Amino acid sequence: MTGKLLGAALIVAGCGGFGFSMAAFYRREVQGLRQIIAALNIMECELQYRHTPLPELCRCVAREVDKPIGTVFRHLTQELEQQLRPDASACMHAALHIGPELPKGLRDIMEEFGNTLGRYDLPGQLKGLEALRQLCQERLNTWTENSRQRIRSYQTLGICAGIALAILMI
Secondary structure, eight states, X not given: OHHXXXXXXXXXXXXXXHHHXXXXXXXXXXXHHHHHHHHHHHHXXXXXXXXXXXXXXXXXXXXXXXXXXXXXXXXXXXXXXXXXXXXXXXXXHHHHHHSOOOOHHHHHHHHHHHHHTTSSOHHHHHHHHHHHHHHHHHHHHHHHTTHHHHHHHHHHHHHHHHHHHHHHHO
């Protein structure tokens, strides 16, 4: 009997943990999108008013934006300064592999960002930043719609699924 209760408790804890990890993933995705938007805003201002070179621009973003996106920009700065890669896109790809593990959605956005880095003149670069910012804002709006209900649902669903499984096992 004690073994069954222990097993049931472990099942509830495991499923509940999964629900809470889904909620944490959701929060990380939203936080990452906000960080990318902040980085794009900084880059646009720096490019418009100072015409900052790309490595210095990335260093500035790395100082201003929190982890994990700031860490990616720190690695990107190092890659750009070392000049081991043929272009900024390859440097971004390398920085993403060196840097922290990002959720797939954020990684895709950063890859897209890397594809436009340093390829165009100033007006083209600004248009690319604006298009990427709009994409991020749309995704952020989608993710934040009813976010409290979604997070609570993930957590509740995990616990309820664990209780249901525990009942079936007993």
